[in-house]
Amino acid sequence: MKYSKIAATLVASSLAFGASSASADILDVHMSIPKDLTFLADSAKLMDESLRNMSGGDVGLQLYGSGELVPAGEILENVSSGAIPAGWSFLGQWGGKVPVAQIGATPFGAGPEALAAWLHVGGGLEIVQRGFDDLNVKVLACHITAPEPGGWFNKEINSIEDFSGLKMRMAGVGARVLNEFGASAQYLPASEIYLALERGRIDATEFSLPIIDKDFGFNQIAKFQYYPGWHQPGSVDVLMINMDVWNGMSAGEQAMYEAACQVSLAWTLQYAPAAQTPQIEVFEEGGTIVKSFPDEVLAELRVATERVLNAEAEKDALYGEAYHSMKAFVASSGRWTGLQTIPAE
Template sequence: MKYSKITAALIAGSMAFGMSAKADILDVHMNIPKDLTFLADSAKLMDETLRKMSGGASGFTLYGAGELVPAGEILENVSSGAIPAGWSFLGQWGGQVPVAQIGATPFGAGPEALAAWLHVGGGLEIVQRGFDPLNIKVMACHVTNPEPGGWFNKEINSIEDFNGLKMRMAGVGARVLNEFGASAQYLPASEIYLALERGRIDATEFSLPIIDKDLGFNQIAKYYYYPGWHQPGSADILMINMDVWNGMSEQEQAMYEAACQVSLQWTLAYAPAAQTPQIEEFEAGGTIVKTFPDEVLAELRTATERVLDAEAEKDPLYGEAYRSMKDFVASSGRWTSLQTLPAE
C-alpha cells in the first residue's frame, strides 16, 4: 500500500495518547476479498494505525468474504455477537436497515461532501440510530470517489437501451434502472465475473478503475461508461457489536475513532490520481470509454428524484438522512460557486 506523508504524520501524531492501551485484536469480517486493491487497503491501514498507536495491543485480524462468514450475512452475525465486527459497503444493508441506503445516493453528495456530512453534518448520528436496534456500532472509515457508470457489452444511446438489461448494481441505483425495464440487482464481488462471463448478467458496475482491473471486467466487457451517476460518493463502514464496543475503555474507543479518521483521509487523498493511468491502460487493451448521453442522464435524474422521494416517505429515518444530506450539501452551494475558477 502507498500512504501519503500526511497519513504518516497523522499516525505518528496519534500515537502519543494510545501507547498504554490494552485492547484485543478484533476479528473483522469483510464483504470483499481481503487482497482487493484500495477497498481492502483502507481496512489494513486502520489496522496498522491501531497497532502503532497501541504498541501492538490493538488491531484487526481481517477475514475476506466467505472465509468464515458469507458476505451477505455479516450484518446479522455482528448483530448477534457471533462475530465481533464486519467491514462492508454501507448501502449493502439497505434492505434490512433502510437508512443505510444513504451510503450511496444517485446524483447525490460527492466524496468530500459525503465524508463531511457524515462526520461534521450529523449524518453518522442519524445512520447510527438505524443500527441501534441491531446492537451495532457504526464507524464510517472509507469513502470511495465517484465510480464509473459501468461495464457494458452494448452501447447505451437512449434510455430505452436499459429495457431488458440484466445488470449488477448495488443500492438505490438498481431501483432507478428497474424503472426503465432493467433487471438490476446486487451481487457480491466474488460472483460478478462469472455471472458476466456466463451471461447471467449483461453489464456490471462495481468500483473504481483500479479495483475493476483486479476483478477483470475489462476482459469480458467492451464499453466502459461514465459518469457514475449512481454512486458519486459511497461509504464503507466498520460495524462493531455494541457489547464489544461498550466493553472498550474510553481510551480504546478514542484510538478507534482516530484510526478511522486516518483511513478515511487516505481514501479521499489516494483515489483521484490513480484512476487516469488505469483508464488509459484499459483503452490500450481495447476498452472503449464512453459517456452516457445527456438525455439519458436527465431521464435517470428525474427517475432518481421519484425513487428517493418515495423511499423518504416510506421510511422516516431514511427521509431524515436524505433531507439532512441535501441541506448540508446545499449549504455550501454559494461558497462553492463563488470559489469556482474559470476553465482554461
Template sequence: MKPSLIVAAIALACTFIAPAAQAQKIDVASTFPKDMLFLGDALKQFAKNVNEVTDSKVQFEIHGAGDLVPPLEVLTAVSSGAVPAGYDWVGYWGGSIPVTNLIGALPFGPPPEVLAEWMWEGGGKEIVQKAYDKYNLQFLPCASVPPEPAGWFRKEINSPEDLKGLRMRIGGLAGHALNKAGATTQMIPGGEVFVSLDRGRIDAAEFSLPSIDESIQLQKAAQFYYFPGWHQPSSILSVMINKKTWDGFSKLQQNQIMAACRSTMLWTLTNGVQSQMDAVQRLEAQGTQVRRLPDSVLDVLRKATDDVVQEEAGKDAVFKEAYDSLQAHMQRAKRWQELQQLN
C-alpha cells in the same frame, strides 16, 4: 539498610509488578477479498492506524470475504455477536437498514469530500447510528470511495430505450431507479461478477473503480465502459462493531479507534484518483471502448432517482432525516463553491 535487606526488598517488589496487558484482538469479517486494491487496502490502513494509536493494545485482525462468513451475511454475523466486527460497502445492507442506501450510493449525490464532511461534522454519523442501534452495532464511517464509472456493458447505450430489459448487476437506490427505467437489476457478490457478465447471465455490471474492475478482468467480459458514475458519485465503506465488543473498550480506546477511523477516511480521500486514470489508459489500450452515457439517458435516470428517493423517505424516518440533513449540507457546500468560483 543492609545489602541483604535491599536485595530482599527488590525481590519482593518485583513479585508485585503486574504482567504486561495482553492486546485485545478483534476479528474483522470483510465483505471484500483481503488483498483487493483500494477497498481491501483501506481496511489494512485502518487496522494499522488502530495498532499505532493504541500502542498495539487493540489489534484488528482482517479476514477476507468468505473466510469467516459469506460476504452478504457479515451484518447478521456481527449483529448477533458471532463475529465481533465487520467491514463493508454500507449499501449491501439497504434491504435491512434503508439509510445505508443513501450513504452507500446516492445517485446524482455529493462528491466524496462533501459526503465525508457531512458524515463527520454535519451530523451524518449520529443520524446513521440511530439505525444501527436497532442491530446492536457501532457504526464507523472509515473510508470514502471516489466516483465510479457507470459500469460495463455488453451492448451500446444510445437512448433510454436501451435500458428496457437490460439485466444489470447494481444495487441500492440506483438499482431501483434503473428498474423504473425498464431494466432488471440484481445484487451479485463481487467474486461472482466476472463469471455472471462473461457468461451472459447479465448484460451489464457496475462494481467499483477502474483499477479494481481491471483486477477482476471485467474488461474481458464486456466491451463498453460507460461514464459518468451517476449512481455513485461518492460512497462510504464502514467498520461495524458489535455493541458488546464496543462497550468493552475503555472510553480512551473508543476515542482512539474513532480517530484511527477518521484518519483512514482522509487516507482514502487522498489516494483514490490518479491511479484510476492510469487504469483507464491501460483498459483503452486493451480495446475497451470508454463512452459517456447520453444526456437523454441521464435525464431519465435523474427523474427516476428523484421518485425513488421520495418513496424511500416516505417509508423510513431515519432515511428521511438523513436525506434532509444531507441535502441542506449539499446546498450550503454548493453555495460556498459558487462564491469561490474563479471563472
C-alpha cells in the same frame, strides 16, 4: 500501499490516549470483500496499522476476508448477535435490513468530500447510527470511495430506451432507478459477476473504481465503459462493532478507533482520484471504448432518481431524515463550491 508515513505520524499520539496496556487487544474483523482487494481492503489495513502504532502494538485489527469464516451477507446479523465482534462492509449492503443504510450510496447524491463532511460534520453519521442502535451495532465510517464508472456494457447507450430489457448487475437505489426504464437490474456478489457476464446471464455491470475493476477482468468481456457514475458519486464503507464490545472498551481505546478511522478515511480521499486515469488508459490500450452517457439520458435518470428517493423517504422516516439532511447539506456547501469554482480555460 503508500500510507505507512500517514500511520507512522500517529505514534506520537499514543501518549495522549494512554496506550500502555499489558496485553494485546486485537479485534477480529470479518470483511464482506477479499482482504487483499485493491483500495477497498487497503483502508482497513491502514486502520490496523494506525491502531498498532498508537497503542504500541496492543490494539489492532485481525482481518478476515469474505467467506473465510462468515459469509459476506451474514456479517451484520452476526455482529448484532455477538457471534463475531466486528465486520467491515459497504454501508449500502445493509439497506434491505436497515433502510437508512441506503444513504451510503445515493444516486446523484453527495460526492466523496461532501459525503465525508456530511457524515462527520453535518450530523449524518449520528442519523445512520440510530438505524443500527436496535441491532446493538456501533458504526464507524472509515472509507469513502470516489465516483465509480457508470458501468461496463456490451452495447452503446444512446437513449434512455437502451436500458429497456437490459440485464445489469447494480447495487442499491440505482438498480431500482434503472428498473423504472424496463431494465432488470439486481445485485450480484463480486465473485459471481465475471461468470455472469461471460455466460450472458447479465449484459452489463457496475462494480467499483477502475483500479479495482481491473482485478476482475471486466474489460476482457465488456466492450464499453461508461461515465459518469450517476448511481454512486460517493459511497461509504464502515467498521461495525458489536455495541457490547464497543462499550467494553476504555475511553482511550474508543478514541484510538475513532482517530484511526479518520486516518483511513482521509487516505481514501487522497489516494483514489489520481490512481484512476492511468488505469483507464490501460483499458483503452486494450481495446475498451470509454464513453459518456448522453446528457439526455442523465437528465431522465435524474428525474427518476428523485422520484425513487422521495418514495423511499416516505416509506421510512429515518431514511427520509437522512436523505433530506444530506440534500440540504450538499445544497448549502454547493453554493460555496460554486462561488469558488474557477472557469476552465
